[in-house]
Amino acid sequence: MSSARAVSSDVKAGKSVILVGASVRAAAFSALRRGWRPWCADLFGDADLRLRCVVRVVPPKDYPRQIPRIIAEEAPEGVLQYTGGLENHPRIVAQLSRVRPLWGNGPDILRAVRNPLRLAGGLAEFALPVTVNLADVPRDGSWLAKPLRGCGGRGIHPVTAGTRPGRGWYYQRFQLGERISAAYLAEGGQGCRLLGATRQLVGEAWLHARPFAYCGSIGPLALNREESDALTEIGQRLLAAFGLVGYFGVDAVRSSDGRIRVAEVNPRYTASVEVLEYAACGLSQGDTNARMIGKAILFADKVMRCPESGPWQSDLENPPAVDQLPEYADIPLPGTLIEAGQPIVTLFVRGDGEAECHSKLRQKAAMLDELLAGRKMLDRPDNTKTHNNPTE
Numbered sequence: 001m002s003s004a005r006a007v008s009s010d011v012k013a014g015k016s017v018i019l020v021g022a023s024v025r026a027a028a029f030s031a032l033r034r035g036w037r038p039w040c041a042d043l044f045g046d047a048d049l050r051l052r053c054v055v056r057v058v059p060p061k062d063y064p065r066q067i068p069r070i071i072a073e074e075a076p077e078g079v080l081q082y083t084g085g086l087e088n089h090p091r092i093v094a095q096l097s098r099v100r101p102l103w104g105n106g107p108d109i110l111r112a113v114r115n116p117l118r119l120a121g122g123l124a125e126f127a128l129p130v131t132v133n134l135a136d137v138p139r140d141g142s143w144l145a146k147p148l149r150g151c152g153g154r155g156i157h158p159v160t161a162g163t164r165p166g167r168g169w170y171y172q173r174f175q176l177g178e179r180i181s182a183a184y185l186a187e188g189g190q191g192c193r194l195l196g197a198t199r200q201l202v203g204e205a206w207l208h209a210r211p212f213a214y215c216g217s218i219g220p221l222a223l224n225r226e227e228s229d230a231l232t233e234i235g236q237r238l239l240a241a242f243g244l245v246g247y248f249g250v251d252a253v254r255s256s257d258g259r260i261r262v263a264e265v266n267p268r269y270t271a272s273v274e275v276l277e278y279a280a281c282g283l284s285q286g287d288t289n290a291r292m293i294g295k296a297i298l299f300a301d302k303v304m305r306c307p308e309s310g311p312w313q314s315d316l317e318n319p320p321a322v323d324q325l326p327e328y329a330d331i332p333l334p335g336t337l338i339e340a341g342q343p344i345v346t347l348f349v350r351g352d353g354e355a356e357c358h359s360k361l362r363q364k365a366a367m368l369d370e371l372l373a374g375r376k377m378l379d380r381p382d383n384t385k386t387h388n389n390p391t392e
Contacts, residue, residue: 016076018100020067021083022151025049025330026274031081032322033277039075041067042083047331051319068095079103081246083269087114088149104246105267113242113267114148116170122241126234128253128261129173134165143171144212146264153202156212172263177255180221181272184235184248192239194232196220196276199354200251201296206362208299210341216296217272218357220279230260238265247273271295281323282350293325294349294357298365302340304372306332311371312345325350344368 016037019027025046028038038053045057056074058067064086071080080100086093090107097106105113112118120127137143141158148168150156157163159171179200186192198219202212209215223231231250238244249270251263275293283291312328320326330346338344347364351357 016078017103018071018075018078018080019083020071020080020086020096021268022063022085023330024083026271027081027083027269028053029322029329030269030274030277033281037078039078041070041075044330044332046329047316047333048319048326048329051316052322064089064092067092068099071096072099075100081269084266084271085151087267088151104269105244105248109242109244110267113238113244113265116146116148116172116264118241119262119265123234123237123262126230126237126260126262128175128263130170132170134159134163134169134171137171139163142174144174145169146172152214153212154210175253175255175261175263177253177261180252180254180260181217181270182231182234182250182252183270183273183276184238184244184250186235186239186244186246186248192235192244194228194235195273196279197223197227197231198272198275200272201361204296206365207296208301208341209297210299213299214271214297215299216294216347216361217275218292218294218354218361219272219275220292221354224258226258227254227260234260234262242267249273278325278348282325285323292351292353292357294347294351294361296347296361296365297330298344298347298368300338300340300342300344304338304344306334306336306338306344307372308334310345311368344372 016039017031018039020041022043024040024042028040028049031038032052040049040053041056041058043058043060043063045055049055056070080096081103082093087110090110093110094107096102116130120130131137137159139159139161141160143159145157145159145163147155148170179202180197181200182197183195184192185195196219198217199221200214201216202214203209204215207215234250244267247269249266249272253261253263275295279293312331315326315328316331325348327348328345347361349357349360349364351360
C-alpha cells in the first residue's frame with residue numbers, strides 16, 4: 001500500500017470496499033453504516049449478509065489459497081480489507097495487496113506483531129510473560145500453550161505434565177482477571193485512536209463454547225482514568241513499534257486492582273467493533289435507557305441442520321436499518337449442516353449494564369437451546385455446505 005491516508009480517503013468517499021476473510025458479515029454491516037459499498041468473499045454467505053451485499057462464497061477447500069485469484073478475477077475495483085483468520089497468512093495478504101489496494105496491515109507488519117516475543121518487547125510492562133521454550137514453563141496449569149497461528153482462542157490449553165513440545169506453539173503465563181478487548185483505529189499520519197473496550201465472553205458453557213474460545217462481547221465498558229490511559233498508551237506503543245494501519249484489537253486481562261496486561265493483538269477488524277458501533281448508534285438515536293450491547297455466538301452441541309425458519313426470521317423478512325441492532329445475525333441458510341462445536345447464530349441484546357446484557361444473552365441462548373433440543377443427530381453427507389467458526 002503506497003499511502004494509508006490515500007486508501008482511507010478512497011474508502012470514505014463511498015467507493016467499493018472488498019471484504020475477505022472467514023466471516024465478513026460484521027465488517028460488511030459496519031461498512032454499510034459508513035456509506036461504503038461492500039463486495040464480500042467468505043466461507044459462509046449467510047442469509048442476512050446476502051440480503052444487503054454481493055457475496056462470493058469461498059469453498060473451504062479453496063480457503064485461503066484461492067482468495068487472491070478470486071479477488072483478481074471477480075471483485076470490482078476498490079480497496080480491500082480482510083477480517084479474522086487472514087492475519088495468519090501473510091503470504092496471502094501480500095498477494096491480495098498486489099491485486100487491490102490494501103486498507104490494513106501488510107505482511108511485514110503481520111509477521112512482526114504476531115511474533116509473541118517481539119510483541120512482548122514492544123509492550124514491555126504491559127505484556128504478559130511469554131516464551132517459545134516449553135522447558136522454561138512450569139507444568140502446573142499456571143501457563144497456557146497457544147498456537148502461533150491461532151484465532152478466536154481455538155487450540156489454547158493449560159500446560160500440564162502431559163504437554164509435549166512441538167512446532168507452532170508458544171507459552172504465556174495465565175493471568176486471573178476479566179478478559180477484555182480494546183478496539184483501535186490507526187490512520188496514516190493521524191495517530192491511533194482508542195474506540196472503546198468490551199468484556200469478552202470466553203469458553204462459556206451456556207453457549208456450548210470450547211474452553212478459551214471467543215464467544216461474544218459486552219460493551220462499551222466504563223473505564224476509569226488509569227485504565228483509559230493504559231489502553232491509550234498500549235495503542236500508541238503498538239503504533240510506534242509496528243506501524244499498524246486501520247482497525248486492530250488488543251485482547252487483555254484486567255485484574256482486580258485495575259492493571260491491564262496484553263495477551264495478544266489482532267491486527268485487523270475484530271468482532272467487538274460492531275458492539276461499540278451499535279452502542280454509539282443507540283445513543284445517537286436517543287436510546288439512553290439501554291447503554292450497553294451484548295453479543296454472543298451460540299455453538300452447536302451436536303450435529304444439526306439449520307431449520308427452515310426460526311426466531312431470526314423477522315431479521316430476514318423485515319431487516320432493520322443498518323444502524324439499528326438486529327436480534328440475530330450470521331444467520332445460516334436453511335438446511336445448512338452445522339457440526340458439533342461450530343456456531344449456529346449470533347445473538348444481540350441491549351441492556352442498561354453489563355449484568356443485564358449477560359442475563360438477557362443467557363435467556364436468549366436458553367430459549368434457542370430449547371427450540372433446537374429436538375433436532376436429531378445427523379451424519380455428515382458429502383458435498384454439504386457447513387458452517388465454520390467466526391473469529392474474534
